[in-house]
Amino acid sequence: MGRPVHVRMTKWGDRPHWEYRAVHLGTDEHGDWFGCPRGTHHERPGLAFDSEVDKVVLAPRAGGWKASLYAPGIWVDTYVDVSTPPVFDGEVLRAIDLDLDVIRAADGSVFLDDEDEFVEHRALFGYPDDVVREAEATAAWLLDAVRERRAPFDGVTASAWLARLADLADGRR
Numbered sequence: 001m002g003r004p005v006h007v008r009m010t011k012w013g014d015r016p017h018w019e020y021r022a023v024h025l026g027t028d029e030h031g032d033w034f035g036c037p038r039g040t041h042h043e044r045p046g047l048a049f050d051s052e053v054d055k056v057v058l059a060p061r062a063g064g065w066k067a068s069l070y071a072p073g074i075w076v077d078t079y080v081d082v083s084t085p086p087v088f089d090g091e092v093l094r095a096i097d098l099d100l101d102v103i104r105a106a107d108g109s110v111f112l113d114d115e116d117e118f119v120e121h122r123a124l125f126g127y128p129d130d131v132v133r134e135a136e137a138t139a140a141w142l143l144d145a146v147r148e149r150r151a152p153f154d155g156v157t158a159s160a161w162l163a164r165l166a167d168l169a170d171g172r173r
Contacts, residue, residue, distance in 0.1 A: 002023045002024070002025070002168050003023065003024045003091075004021060004022075004023055004024075004091065005021070005022045005023065005024050005034055005088075005091055005092070005093055006019065006020075006021060006022075006091055006092050006093070007019065007020050007021070007022050007034065007057065007092075007093045008092055008093070008094050009066075009081070009083070009094075009095055009096070009097045010094070010095075010096050010097070011096065011097055011121070011125075012096055012098070012121060012125040012126075012127060013125050016044065016045055017044050017045075017097050018042060018043070018044045018097070019042075019043055019044065020036060020040055020041060020042040020043070021036070021040060021041070022034035022035060022036045022040070022057060022093070023035050023036075023165075023168065025056065025161055025164050025165060025168070026161075026164070028157075029061075030058055030060060030061065030151070030152040030157065031058050031059050031060040031061045032058070032059045032088055032093075033056055033057070033058055033161045033164075034056065034057040034058075034059070034093065035054070035055075035056050035057075035161070035162075035164070035165035035168065036051060036054065036055045036056070036057065036165075037051075037054050037165060037169045038051055038052060038053050038054050038071075039051060040055075052073060052074050053070055053071040053072070053073040053074050054070070054071040054162055054165055054166065054169075055068050055069060055070045055071065055162075056068075056069050056158055056161040056162055056165060057069075057093075058152055059086035059088055059093055059095075060085075060086070062085070063085060063138060064082060064083055064084055064085050064095075064098070064134055064135065064138050065080050065081060065082050065083055065138055065142060066080070066081045066083050066086050066093075066095055067079070067080045067081075067152070067153070068080075068081075069152075069153075069158035069161075069162070071162050072106070074106065075105060075106055076103060076104070076105055076106060077104045077105065077106050077108075077155075078102075078103065078104040078146055078153055078158075079101060079102075079103050080101065080102040080103070080142050080146065080153075081095075081097050081098075081100075081101055082097075082098045082099070082100040082101065082102070082135050082138050082139050082142065083095040083096055083097050083098055084096040084098070084131075098118065098121075098127070098131070098135045099114045099117040099118040099121055099135075100112065100113070100114055100115065100118050100135055100136075100138075100139045101113040101114050102139060102142040102143050102146050104146050104153070110143065110146050110147045112139055112143055118135070
């Protein structure tokens with residue numbers, strides 16, 4: 001627990017996207033969990049920021065998505081990127097972001113974002129038909145799971161990992 005990891009998301013065609021550092025917190029029935037304490041630097045071409053709150057990131061055991069679940073205090077609670085299946089190799093977590101995002105805002109509203117970007121990039125970058133079908137099916141499944149608060153999107157699951165991150169951060173101070 002606490003092993004440093006570099007999260008490296010790309011866009012189709014190995015185009016750079018979000019990168020940030022995290023720590024591996026552990027594994028459960030949902031997959032591998034990574035923590036990013038408040039102040040973690042996130043960067044992609046043309047944009048960078050330091051996070052305002054703690055977040056945990058879930059790379060699922062199976063499926064094409066990566067979830068970020070946030071501590072209270074910002075506009076978002078849950079942000080799930082539809083992607084290729086995340087691959088954790090050594091010190092790097094990699095996946096290709098496929099544009100579609102399932103989001104639960106802090107007010108509880110749930111929505112699918114960036115459908116227009118998905119359509120545009122599908123044509124521009126030539127997403128294969130099987131990738132498109134899988135991304136659309138994954139987005140639909142995630143939308144239902146997040147709306148219905150099924151684990152790991154139930155709030156309870158992420159809270160336990162956020163507490164583990166906080167304990168780890170307290171131990172480093």
